[in-house]
Amino acid sequence: MDKNFQTLVDNALEKFTLIGVDAKGVLVCDKSGLILTSKDVSISPGPVARLAELATSLSGRRTTVCLEHNENQVLIHETDKAVVAVYTKNAT
Numbered sequence: 001m002d003k004n005f006q007t008l009v010d011n012a013l014e015k016f017t018l019i020g021v022d023a024k025g026v027l028v029c030d031k032s033g034l035i036l037t038s039k040d041v042s043i044s045p046g047p048v049a050r051l052a053e054l055a056t057s058l059s060g061r062r063t064t065v066c067l068e069h070n071e072n073q074v075l076i077h078e079t080d081k082a083v084v085a086v087y088t089k090n091a092t
Contacts, residue, residue, distance in 0.1 A: 031052075032049065072089060
């Protein structure tokens with residue numbers, strides 16, 4: 001993994017930890033779904049990028065998508081050049 005990406009991912013995970021969120025992993029891909037970096041995530045990035053694109057087209061602007069399950073949560077956000085997905089464990 002590129003050192004700059006590694007630093008960004010580690011900083012993001014640290015910030016989630018500071019606010020009491022148990023972040024399990026991070027995936028970063030481009031808007032085409034090509035993976036740029038990931039940490040502790042084995043999910044294919046294509047559907048993540050597509051979901052971010054669909055959310056943007058539905059709302060007319062960039063949005064954050066939150067998918068929840070009773071055990072896990074994923075937050076997906078599209079930036080100017082990339083899509084970032086953070087996987088967390090739901091609080092009980």
